[in-house]
Amino acid sequence: MNGLQSGFGAWNPIAWTLLFLGVLVIALLVRSRGRRDYKRGTGQTRVFLSGNEEPEERGGLHVRGDNLYWGMIDGLAAYYRRVRALHTGVLSDYVAWLVGALALMFVILVLVG
Amino acid sequence: MNALLVHAPVLLVAVPLLGAFAVPILGKLGRGVRDAFVGLIIAATAALAGLLAANFFAAGAVPFVYQLGGQSVGIPLLSGGIPIRILFEIDGLSAFMALITALITLTGAVFSFSYWRNRSGGTLYFSLFLLLTAGIFGMELTGDLFNFFVFLEITSIAACGLIGFRVWLRRSQEAGFKVMALYTLSGLFVLLAIGLLYSEYGGLNIGYLASTIGTGILDKVALGLLLTGLAMKAGAVPLHMWAPDAYGEAPAPMSAVLVANSQASLYAVFRIVFTLFSATVSATALGWILIVLALLTIFVGVTMALVQSDIKRLVAYGAVSQIGYMLLGVGVGLAVSAQAAPPAYGFVAIQGGLFHMLNDAACVGLLFFASGAVIRAAGTRDLNRMGGLAHHMKWTTVFFAIGAFALAGVPPFNGFASKFLIYEASFQLSPFLSIVAILSSILLLAVFVKGFQAAFLGPRPSQPVEKAPVGMLVPMAVLAVFVIGLGLFPGFFVDHIVTPAAKALWDGPAAYITTVIGLGG
Amino acid sequence: MRNEMSVIVRTITRCVYGMILLFGFYVIMHGHLTPGGGFQGGAVVASAFALLLVALGAAGVKGHLNRHILQTLEEIGALAFLALGFLGIGTAFFYNLFAGTGGFFGAPAGQLLSAGTLPLMNWAVGLKVMTGIACIVIVMMVGGRKEETK
Amino acid sequence: MSIGNFPFVVAALLIVLGLYALLFKRNLIKMVIGISLIETGVNLFLVMAGYRTGGMAPIYTLAPTPIRDMVLPTPQALTLTSIVIGLATTALLLSFAVFIHRHYGTLDIQEIKELNG
Numbered sequence: 001m002n003g004l005q006s007g008f009g010a011w012n013p014i015a016w017t018l019l020f021l022g023v024l025v026i027a028l029l030v031r032s033r034g035r036r037d038y039k040r041g042t043g044q045t046r047v048f049l050s051g052n053e054e055p056e057e058r059g060g061l062h063v064r065g066d067n068l069y070w071g072m073i074d075g076l077a078a079y080y081r082r083v084r085a086l087h088t089g090v091l092s093d094y095v096a097w098l099v100g101a102l103a104l105m106f107v108i109l110v111l112v113g
Numbered sequence: 114m115n116a117l118l119v120h121a122p123v124l125l126v127a128v129p130l131l132g133a134f135a136v137p138i139l140g141k142l143g144r145g146v147r148d149a150f151v152g153l154i155i156a157a158t159a160a161l162a163g164l165l166a167a168n169f170f171a172a173g174a175v176p177f178v179y180q181l182g183g184q185s186v187g188i189p190l191l192s193g194g195i196p197i198r199i200l201f202e203i204d205g206l207s208a209f210m211a212l213i214t215a216l217i218t219l220t221g222a223v224f225s226f227s228y229w230r231n232r233s234g235g236t237l238y239f240s241l242f243l244l245l246t247a248g249i250f251g252m253e254l255t256g257d258l259f260n261f262f263v264f265l266e267i268t269s270i271a272a273c274g275l276i277g278f279r280v281w282l283r284r285s286q287e288a289g290f291k292v293m294a295l296y297t298l299s300g301l302f303v304l305l306a307i308g309l310l311y312s313e314y315g316g317l318n319i320g321y322l323a324s325t326i327g328t329g330i331l332d333k334v335a336l337g338l339l340l341t342g343l344a345m346k347a348g349a350v351p352l353h354m355w356a357p358d359a360y361g362e363a364p365a366p367m368s369a370v371l372v373a374n375s376q377a378s379l380y381a382v383f384r385i386v387f388t389l390f391s392a393t394v395s396a397t398a399l400g401w402i403l404i405v406l407a408l409l410t411i412f413v414g415v416t417m418a419l420v421q422s423d424i425k426r427l428v429a430y431g432a433v434s435q436i437g438y439m440l441l442g443v444g445v446g447l448a449v450s451a452q453a454a455p456p457a458y459g460f461v462a463i464q465g466g467l468f469h470m471l472n473d474a475a476c477v478g479l480l481f482f483a484s485g486a487v488i489r490a491a492g493t494r495d496l497n498r499m500g501g502l503a504h505h506m507k508w509t510t511v512f513f514a515i516g517a518f519a520l521a522g523v524p525p526f527n528g529f530a531s532k533f534l535i536y537e538a539s540f541q542l543s544p545f546l547s548i549v550a551i552l553s554s555i556l557l558l559a560v561f562v563k564g565f566q567a568a569f570l571g572p573r574p575s576q577p578v579e580k581a582p583v584g585m586l587v588p589m590a591v592l593a594v595f596v597i598g599l600g601l602f603p604g605f606f607v608d609h610i611v612t613p614a615a616k617a618l619w620d621g622p623a624a625y626i627t628t629v630i631g632l633g634g
Numbered sequence: 635m636r637n638e639m640s641v642i643v644r645t646i647t648r649c650v651y652g653m654i655l656l657f658g659f660y661v662i663m664h665g666h667l668t669p670g671g672g673f674q675g676g677a678v679v680a681s682a683f684a685l686l687l688v689a690l691g692a693a694g695v696k697g698h699l700n701r702h703i704l705q706t707l708e709e710i711g712a713l714a715f716l717a718l719g720f721l722g723i724g725t726a727f728f729y730n731l732f733a734g735t736g737g738f739f740g741a742p743a744g745q746l747l748s749a750g751t752l753p754l755m756n757w758a759v760g761l762k763v764m765t766g767i768a769c770i771v772i773v774m775m776v777g778g779r780k781e782e783t784k
Numbered sequence: 785m786s787i788g789n790f791p792f793v794v795a796a797l798l799i800v801l802g803l804y805a806l807l808f809k810r811n812l813i814k815m816v817i818g819i820s821l822i823e824t825g826v827n828l829f830l831v832m833a834g835y836r837t838g839g840m841a842p843i844y845t846l847a848p849t850p851i852r853d854m855v856l857p858t859p860q861a862l863t864l865t866s867i868v869i870g871l872a873t874t875a876l877l878l879s880f881a882v883f884i885h886r887h888y889g890t891l892d893i894q895e896i897k898e899l900n901g
Contacts, residue, residue, distance in 0.1 A: 003603075004530060004534060004603050004604055006458070006461050006533065006534055006537035006538060007457050007458055007461055007537075008458065008537045008538075008540070008541060009533075009537050011524075011529075011530060011533045011603070013524065013525040013530065013601050013602075013603065014601060016524055017525050017601065020525070063566065063567075063571075064496070064497045064498075064500070064567060066422050066496070066497055068562070068563045068566060068567070069559060069563060072419075072559075073419065073420055076416070079416070080416070080420060083413060083416065083417065084417075084420070086351075087354055087417070089358075091290070091291045091294055094291065094295055094354045094355060095294070095295070095298065097351050097352060097354065098295065098298060098299070098341065098345055098352055101341050101344075101345075101351060101352055102302070102337060102338065102341040105337040105340060105341050105402075106333075106334060106337045108398070108402065109333040109334075109336060109337050109394055109398075110330065110333055112394060112395065
C-alpha cells in the first residue's frame with residue numbers, strides 16, 4: 001500500500017523506518033553496555049590533536065562555510081575555474097547562451113528529424 | 114457545490130485575478146483587511162484546486178474541457194474542424210500541477226504575511242503575488258497555445274516585478290532586469306513558434322494542433338523555438354544562469370513561488386514533447402535531448418551549489434539541479450516510449466519525474482522559507498559570517514534539516530522516494546545516467562551539510578538574534594509535514610495522483626485530442 | 635531642463651487635447667463595430683495625457699492628473715472587466731448574457747448598442763488602459779526628474 | 785500588386801537586428817530597444833501570417849455578399865495582445881534601468897555583474 005515498486009526494486013519507507021529504529025535501539029543497547037566511569041571534567045575528556053593538547057578556549061571555534069570541503073573544491077579547481085568563468089553575470093552572455101542553444105536545437109532537430 | 118465544481122477550472126484563474134485587482138483598493142482600508150482578503154482569496158484558490166483535483170482523480174481522471182463564453186461549458190464548438198472559443202483542458206497532468214501550485218502559493222502567501230509585517234508597501238506585492246498565481250494556474254490549465262503565451266507573459270511580468278520589488282536593494286534591480294530581458298526573449302520565441310504553427314495549421318488549440326501536426330521543417334523550427342524558450346524558463350543548464358539570480362534576490366516567499374513558476378514551464382515542456390509534437394520528431398531523439406539537458410542540469414547545478422557562500426544562492430543552485438531530476442525521469446520515459454513494445458520502466462521513470470516535481474516543490478519551498486528566516490535572523494546572507502543559529506532557532510533548524518535531507522534524497526524523506534524511481538528506471542536505460550544522478554545526490558547532501566553547518570552549528574552568536582515568528586514557522590511546518598508524509602506514504606500519492614498524471618503523458622496524445630475534437634466533430 | 639515647453643506647443647496642445655480625447659473615446663465606444671476597441675482607444679486617450687504632461691510639465695498637470703486616483707480607476711476598470719466575465723457564469727465564464735436579447739445592449743448587430751457585454755468590456759478595458767498608461771508615463775517622468783536633480 | 789515575401793524578410797531582419805543589439809550593445813536602454821525590435825519583428829510576422837492579398841478588413845457587419853476574402857482576424861488579435869504585453873515589459877525593463885542607474889551609477893551592462901559565479 002505505501003511502498004513503491006519500480007519493477008526492478010522496491011522501497012517501503014515504513015519498513016525502512018522500523019528497521020532504522022530497530023538498529024537505533026540496538027546501537028543504544030550497545031552504547032549502554034559501555035564504561036560508566038568515563039567522567040567529564042577530568043583528563044579523560046581532554047582533546048589532543050596529533051599528540052598536542054588543544055587549548056580549551058578554542059572550543060568556540062566555528063568552521064565557516066567556505067572552509068568546508070576546500071580540499072574537494074581545490075581538487076576540482078580546473079573544473080571550477082572553467083564553469084565559474086561561464087557564469088559571468090553579464091546579460092549579453094546569457095543571451096548568447098540562449099541563442100546558441102536555439103541554434104544547436106535547430107541543428108539537432110533538423111538533422112535527427 | 115456542483116456549480117463550483119463545473120466552473121472550477123476558470124475560477125482557478127479568475128479568483129486570484131479578482132484578488133490581484135481588488136487588493137490595491139482594499140489595501141487602503143488597512144493592513145488587517147488586506148491580509149484577511151489575500152488570505153481568503155488564496156485559500157479559496159487552493160480549495161478550488163483541491164476540489165478540482167480530488168473530484169477529477171476520484172472520477173477516474175477522464176480529461177475534460179471548459180469552454181469560455183460558450184452556450185455550455187462542455188464540448189467545444191467546431192468550425193471547419195477547428196475548435197473555436199477559448200478552451201481550458203484538464204487532464205491528469207494539469208490537475209496534478211494545479212495541486213503543486215496550490216500548495217506552494219498557499220504556504221507562500223502565509224509566509225509573506227509575516228515577511229511584510231514590519232515593512233511598508235506590501236500591498237502591491239500581494240497584488241503581483243496573486244497575479245502570478247493566476248498566471249501559473251492559467252499556464253497549467255489552458256488548452257490553447259495563444260492563451261498559454263498570455264499566461265506565460267503574465268507570470269513573467271509578475272515574477273520580475275516581484276524579484277525587483279525591493280527597489281532599495283541594488284542587486285534585486287540587477288536580477289530583475291536580467292530575468293525580465295531573458296523571460297521576454299523566451300516569450301518572444303514562444304510567440305514566434307505560435308505564429309509559425311498558426312500560419313501552417315490555422316488553429317491554436319493544442320488538441321487540434323496535436324491531431325494535425327506534420328513533420329515538416331517549419332514544425333521542427335517551431336518545436337525548437339518552444340523547447341528552447343520553455344527550457345530557459347524552467348532553468349535547464351545551460352540556460353539556467355538567470356535562476357540563481359532570480360531565486361536568490363527575490364523575497365524569500367517569492368523564491369518558492371518562482372520554483373512553482375519554473376515547474377509550470379517544465380509542465381509545458383512535457384506537454385509539448387508528449388502531446389503537441391508527438392508526431393514531428395522521433396521520441397527517442399527528443400528523449401535523449403531531455404536526458405542530456407538533465408545530466409548537465411544535475412551536475413552543474415550541484416557542483417555550483419557547493420561553492421556558493423550566499424545561503425540563498427546555495428539553495429537556488431540546489432533547486433536548479435532538481436529540475437534536472439524531473440527532466441531525467443521524463444526524458445528516460447520519452448526516450449523509450451517510441452519502442453514497439455515500450456518497456457515498463459519508461460512509465461516508472463515518468464512517475465518518478467513527476468512525483469519529484471511534487472516533492473521538489475515541498476522541499477525547496479521549505480528550504481527557501483527557512484533560509485528567509487535565517488537571513489532575517491542573522492542579518493546577513495553570507496555563510497562565512499553566520500553561525501550558531503541553532504541555539505536560538507530550534508524549529509527553523511529542524512525544518513531546514515528536514516528540507517535539506519529530503520532534497521538530497523536521504524531516506525525516509527520524500528526526495529528519496531521519487532529519486533528511487535528515477536534511479537531504478539534510468540539504470541535500466543543506461544547505468545551511466547543513474548550513476549551521475551546518485552553521485553550528484555550525494556554531492557547535494559554535502560552542499561546542504563555545508564549550508565547547515567555554516568548557518569546553524571557553531572558557538573552561540575554574540576549579537577542578539579531575531580527569532581522566526583509563528584507566522585513563518587507555520588508554513589514551514591505545513592511543508593515539513595508534507596515532506597514527511599510524502600516520504601512515509603509514497604505509495605498512496607503515487608497510486609492516486611502521480612499515476613494518472615504519468616498516464617496522461619505515457620499513453621500519448623489520443624485522449625487529449627479526442628476530448629477536444631473527437632466528440633464535438 | 636525647463637518644466638514646460640514653448641507657448642506654441644502649449645497652445646497647440648490645448649487645441650488638440652480635447653480632440654484626441656474625443657477620438658479615443660470614439661474608438662473605445664465603437665470597439666465592437668469597427669477596428670479598435672478598449673486598448674487602442676485607451677492608448678489614444680493616454681497619449682493625450684502624455685502630451686499634456688510633456689507640454690505643461692509635471693507641475694502643470696498636478697491638479698489634473700492625480701496618480702492615486704488614476705491607480706484606483708485602473709483597478710476599478712480591471713474589476714469591472716472581471717465582473718462582466720462573472721456575469722455569464724450561470725452558463726460559462728464570459729458567456730455573453732445580453733447579446734441578442736433585444737433589451738439592454740441587445741440591438742441587432744451593427745448598431746451602437748449591440749453585442750451585449752462586449753461594449754461594456756471595451757469600456758472597462760479602455761478605462762484600465764488609459765489610466766494605466768497615464769500612471770506609467772507620470773511615474774517615469776517624475777522618476778526621471780528626480781534623477782536629474784540629484 | 786503583390787508584396788510577396790518582402791514583409792517576412794523585414795521581420796527576419798528586425799529580429800536579427802534586435803538580437804544584435806542584445807548581444808553586442810552595452811547600454812541597457814539600447815538592449816531594451818533591441819528587445820522591442822525583436823518584438824516588432826515577431827508582430828510583423830504574425831500580421832503577415834494572417835494577411836491575404838486583396839483581403840478586406842474582418843468586420844462582421846461590413847461583410848459583402850457573397851463573402852469575399854477577408855484578412856484573418858486571429859493573428860491581429862494575437863498581435864494586439866502581444867503589443868499590450870510588450871508595452872508592459874518595456875515599461876518594467878525601463879523602470880529597472882532607472883533604478884539600476886540610481887544604484888550602480890552606470891548603464892553599462894558589462895559593469896552590472898555583481899550576480900556572478
